[in-house]
Amino acid sequence: QSDTEEAFIDEVHEVQPTSSGSEILDEQNVIEQPGSSLASNRILTLPQRTIRGKNKHCWSTSKSTRRSRVSALNIVRSQRGPTRMCRNIYDPLLCFKLFFTDEIISEIVKWTNAEISLKRRESMTGATFRDTNEDEIYAFFGILVMTAVRKDNHMSTDDLFDRSLSMVYVSVMSRDRFDFLIRCLRMDDKSIRPTLRENDVFTPVRKIWDLFIHQCIQNYTPGAHLTIDEQLLGFRGRCPFRMYIPNKPSKYGIKILMMCDSGTKYMINGMPYLGRGTQTNGVPLGEYYVKELSKPVHGSCRNITCDNWFTSIPLAKNLLQEPYKLTIVGTVRSNKREIPEVLKNSRSRPVGTSMFCFDGPLTLVSYKPKPAKMVYLLSSCDEDASINESTGKPQMVMYYNQTKGGVDTLDQMCSVMTCSRKTNRWPMALLYGMINIACINSFIIYSHNVSSKGEKVQSRKKFMRNLYMSLTSSFMRKRLEAPTLKRYLRDNISNILPNEVPGTSDDSTEEPVTKKRTYCTYCPSKIRRKA
Structure with a gap:
């Protein structure tokens, strides 16, 4: 990491996976890959060459060709920074x-x-x-x-x-x-x-917001790894697109979809979620926001990390085409019809094991971190079935954990000093x-x-x-130039601004000016004693 990142970004610490049991899979014709190393024992292979989801989407159980560690899809030639x-x-x-x-x-x-x-x-x-x-x-x-x-x-x-x-x-x-x-x-x-609100409920802030986002895009060149997620601006008043998200600290507020640099946490682009006022032209909501937020980096071969609200197999395939030329890594909801049943949870499946399937440049992994939990992760980076030797997790999961927190960290930085x-x-x-x-x-x-x-x-x-x-x-x-400014304010402002001296100005002469005598403010008015 650069000095900039180390100044204010905490490193992501991975949680060690639960040690797997010694059970052998009996169901669904799943067998454990032979080998004595930790990585090989964590990968479960299928005897079938192809498997299908509920919608007949076809997946291959093996990678057809050997790919390099860094795919050509993710070679970014521009340097991150202002x-x-x-x-x-x-x-x-x-x-x-x-x-x-x-x-x-x-x-x-x-x-x-x-x-x-x-x-x-x-x-x-x-x-x-x-x-x-x-x-x-x-x-x-x-x-x-x-x-x-x-x-x-x-x-x-x-x-x-x-x-x-x-x-x-x-x-x-x-x-x-x-x-x-x-x-x-x-x-x-x-x-x-x-009149304008009939077509755009965001009218009161639309012009200022667009100018602000334009500056965010123009002022910074992001790195190769981006994150798309949501931020909730706490607000409990009347608003036509106020959201309720129970797992957020504020719970009620305005939902902002953001794209950030996963390394520096710089916000590149942002869009408000307007609820029913969002015009997607028939495109699924998650896919619409990914394509709109990523407009500044279209054609740049960068990667986007996002959660299961955005990720889908059709979106991953679409982003690989012109004019997007982007890759995506994200979790997938278990109810997606493209996921084969053989990848889903089984009681006899050991904890910490992974199953891979492939569809061209797409890689889908089913990872079991806990006995009652299954994680599905999709990548369009042309990944292979690789496992981290030290943690036993798939490399896709390791990469996702390292890059998923861009927006969450930015939101945390905002809440610390808001x-x-x-x-x-x-x-x-x-x-x-x-x-x-x-x-x-x-x-x-x-x-x-x-x-x-x-x-x-x-x-x-x-x-x-x-x-x-x-x-x-x-x-x-x-404010110091105001003749009616109170003495305690004048003295305090002069202390805050070191170059300013109380009662002086640029055109003042060196000759002392005799102060006019006034009535004493502490004595009764009957005495009329001069100060």
Whole structure:
């Protein structure tokens, strides 16, 4: 692994398989392959040359020709890492702006100001209700990034901006202004939303999401091994495509299908699952999402690892053809009609054994890790019947275990330091998710660029702290220019920004200015004692 991967990715540790018993298979004419080694004893062969599934799909029980260890289908000639326009970027803010570009921020500012003008009444004349700008939106993002670093994202705004607890947030903007921006933040034209929503329920975020995904694709060249899986953005409010997934920590939320680099966990492409609003043109749902998510790498001979919600025999064959030219490794559900009955579980079959069958470049393995469990794994990488000598598992299973966790690890990294706040609006939940992804993707690009120079890569936590400073410093400097800014805020901002001195400006003269005498704020008004 590269230095970039070692900075923030944990290695996958394999679980040793259960030791097999000494039983001999009597049923289904299955015999154990002769040989004394562990690998040969773990492979069960069939006397038949061909076997068939319930739908008459024909499989061969032996590989016709000997293949090389690395198939020509998986020779990727491009090098993994940031694209040319993203190299030599070492500043956290510039890395972040690769994903939240000026165009995205301008869209947010435009429609947020439109919402502010609707909500602002004649009595709302203070600074809290003024129009926003690009610097303030970046500062708003900076506050969210710092809540992720300090794990303050679930704190109420009263506690978040309490001076007795911390001055980190109140130095950037007031609590009332932060709340007002959250209420007014919009990413689309609210006036034409009902018309567009008839054809696309994702309309409130569609343009910003497409721009963001375009940047994720353009900024990075993935490696040879990719992972497609799902992420659930926790959300319990009203949403036409909210999902319930009981095995996820959030259980309720917005399902995002993602394709990530299995090595660096960089998110390359992502699509929301819109439920009934998904138009697949008759293509099975899993196959549709695999083909759509893999569009950036079509024709590149890369491999995709996915679970049984996506994997199917027709999809594996289809991806080998033009224009896809991709291979796939994934688990297969036991109810697929292409799986022969002879490969399915048998009580007399020893634990830890494997059975292989072949159909051209396709390889299907039936592996029994536990007495009451059977795993079916499909590969289109032109695999042979090989077993890992140290673990006794098929090499296909070993490869799947090493590459299956790309999206799951990314999701875990998002949950460890997340800026997501409680909200009743699902577009805001998606915006929080995009900020989390942007922080991780920008850190991956930063880490690759720094390690390429031979320098030490800072931790992700320190990277996000520096990102907070870069996002908020410009807005805090402008805030210092306000003549009505309170003294404690001015002093604290000056401490945060080392180059700023309280009460000084660029055009100040060296001659001391006599301070005007004012009434003492501590004495009763009757005394009128000068301070």
